[in-house]
Amino acid sequence: MAADAEADAQDSSAQTTPRATVYLAECSYDRKGIREILEGDLRCHGYTVLPDQQLPRDEAGYVAAVEALLARSKFSIHLIGESYGAVPDGPSQKSVVVLQNEVAVNKSKNSVFPRIIWLPEGTSSSQLAQHLFIEALHQDAEVQFGADLITGDLEALKTSIHATLKKLEQPEAVLHGTQADAANATNLIYLICNENDRKATVPVRKYLREQGCEVSLPAFEGDAAAVREAHRQLMSNCDAVILFYGSGSEAWKRTIDSELKKMPGYRNGKPLPPCFTYLAEPVTVDKEDLIDMEEPHLINGMTGFPEAEMAVFLQAMKPGGAKP
Numbered sequence: 001m002a003a004d005a006e007a008d009a010q011d012s013s014a015q016t017t018p019r020a021t022v023y024l025a026e027c028s029y030d031r032k033g034i035r036e037i038l039e040g041d042l043r044c045h046g047y048t049v050l051p052d053q054q055l056p057r058d059e060a061g062y063v064a065a066v067e068a069l070l071a072r073s074k075f076s077i078h079l080i081g082e083s084y085g086a087v088p089d090g091p092s093q094k095s096v097v098v099l100q101n102e103v104a105v106n107k108s109k110n111s112v113f114p115r116i117i118w119l120p121e122g123t124s125s126s127q128l129a130q131h132l133f134i135e136a137l138h139q140d141a142e143v144q145f146g147a148d149l150i151t152g153d154l155e156a157l158k159t160s161i162h163a164t165l166k167k168l169e170q171p172e173a174v175l176h177g178t179q180a181d182a183a184n185a186t187n188l189i190y191l192i193c194n195e196n197d198r199k200a201t202v203p204v205r206k207y208l209r210e211q212g213c214e215v216s217l218p219a220f221e222g223d224a225a226a227v228r229e230a231h232r233q234l235m236s237n238c239d240a241v242i243l244f245y246g247s248g249s250e251a252w253k254r255t256i257d258s259e260l261k262k263m264p265g266y267r268n269g270k271p272l273p274p275c276f277t278y279l280a281e282p283v284t285v286d287k288e289d290l291i292d293m294e295e296p297h298l299i300n301g302m303t304g305f306p307e308a309e310m311a312v313f314l315q316a317m318k319p320g321g322a323k324p
Helices: 002-016 029-044 059-071 096-110 128-139 154-169 179-184 199-210 224-237 250-260 285-292 307-316
Strands: 021-024 048-050 075-079 115-118 147-150 188-192 214-216 240-245 275-279 298-300
Touching: 021 029, 029 048, 029 075, 029 154, 059 096, 075 096, 075 154, 096 115, 115 154, 128 250, 147 154, 147 224, 154 224, 188 199, 188 224, 199 214, 199 240, 199 307, 240 250, 240 307, 275 285, 285 298, 298 307
Parallel strands: 021 048, 021 075, 075 115, 115 147, 188 214, 188 240, 240 275, 275 298
Antiparallel strands: none
16 A cells, blocks of 8 residues: 555656656748647647747747747757748748757757757758758758757657657766766777778777777667667767778768767767877878878878877876867
């Protein structure tokens, strides 16, 4: 009986605990059906969904209203379609989709504010303005700032949304233990590489582990939401990053560089880790250009294992070491 009473009390407590307020951004007509599905799902799970009323139709009033609603929200979701969307009356002639993203970016820069942008793989547009916006979402770290870009199907989107909400509802984790624990903590290195380079990274991983570091590679298997969450956790918790530039193309390298620029959005206020690029075979014009331009934080491993340069990397993780 006592156990039943305790369970009832816990259930009652869970029911009365207020759930997060979610900003489910207004979208173009071709994503309205998905938005309605998500809104129903979120409300069924007890979440407050904004906007909950019609917003002003002039640009200045619209932006001010979105700012006020985002101030009440813990999380925002942006659905991107093939259509540019409605354009409020105003000087910029930007759509509501673009304006809401810009306001959310500003909020992310001023506080920890998780966002999800859903841009299903293969989404394109014959409208120039929307085409340019989609390109920017893929390539421009500023447009993506603070957001997870989800390219999977609706189920992948739902999984990512509920994973984010679950994380928001959990008590804040203790990021640091005692000073003694911190002094004895193992440094976590996030070694980002192309899946084809897994074997080629072995000498780097062995060297780092011999120096007492823990090394993690990206998740290469699993559904998109799980892979993304693993990446988020590593970006949030790592003490340093090595981008292993081997068989990956120049375009792949630029994509990773763009992702690394979003690091502040993953860190929840923690200091940014040093980020180094490790050059590995094959030799390419782009890699030679990086060497010729004397890019900072470069480790040249194309002519053998660069132990001296790896030592510089290890030094950078110490207090007062190289800035990221």
